[in-house]
Amino acid sequence: MKGIIFTEFLDIVEEAFGLDICQEMLDKAEDEGIYTAVGSYDHRALVKLIITLSKITNVPAEQLQEIYGEAVFLRLLKTLPAMDPPHQDTFSFIRSVEDHIHTEVKKLYPDATPPQFDFITQTSTKMIMDYKSARCMSHVCLGLIKGCAKHFSQELKVSMEPMNKSQSHVRFNLSLIAE
Structure with missing residues (x-):
């Protein structure tokens, strides 16, 4: 890590x-x-x-992980190069994590093993994605998602469904809450 x-x-x-x-x-x-x-x-x-x-x-450790994830989002965002075009919403940013950011991290640090995001379905108001990581830190991911939504001034309803006992595979259901 x-x-x-x-x-x-x-x-x-x-x-x-x-x-x-x-x-x-x-x-x-x-x-x-x-x-x-x-x-x-x-x-x-x-x-x-x-x-x-x-x-x-x-x-609880899960709550600490979530708090940490939310707090660290903006700090990590500042370390990223500017995106062109810049992201306008939570869903496009989350997609860029797998499609762009994790790819770049692997180029810079060949030994890095970032989590994998698999996108199951997405509409303008809903996203279902799978988080896969041997580190089993899905609550950090939950916090990062919440930090991302806060950054884009969007309110999300998020649920997590463990797909295995170790929680190395967790399904996230994200729904934008209309204002």
């Missing part, structure tokens, strides 16, 4: 819970917290940090 995910996670934890909680999380997880944005790290270290933070804060 690319280091930017770790560095942003630590920044968000510090902002949301304070430096003392962030340090307690690192200490209890026996993690030195030394990450670089361009480095590559085992995703299990992030999972361990999330579980440790959950124990400290009594916030």
Whole structure:
């Protein structure tokens, strides 16, 4: 997993819970917290940090993942090159993640293994897509989707349906809520 995910996670934890909680999380997880944005790290270290933070804060790990995903969306968006034409809505941006962004990430970092999105169906108001990742972090994906919708000032109803026990394959049903 690319280091930017770790560095942003630590920044968000510090902002949301304070430096003392962030340090307690690192200490209890026996993690030195030394990450670089361009480095590559085992995703299990992030999972361990999330579980440790959950124990400290009594916030469920899935909820922490979702909060993190939503908070990190704009930070990750700023690292992307400008799109031409720029995206105008949530659905077109989500499609570009698989069609463009993940492709570019693999070119820049051949060892990267980003999640895979399979698009089942889409209309102007609904999208059904499958998330597939051995990292089983679909709640981070849910948060990213919510962060994306917020960025485009769109309100979404989102449901998740695990397609297997490990949740390495999850189906997302997205519906735009008319204003």
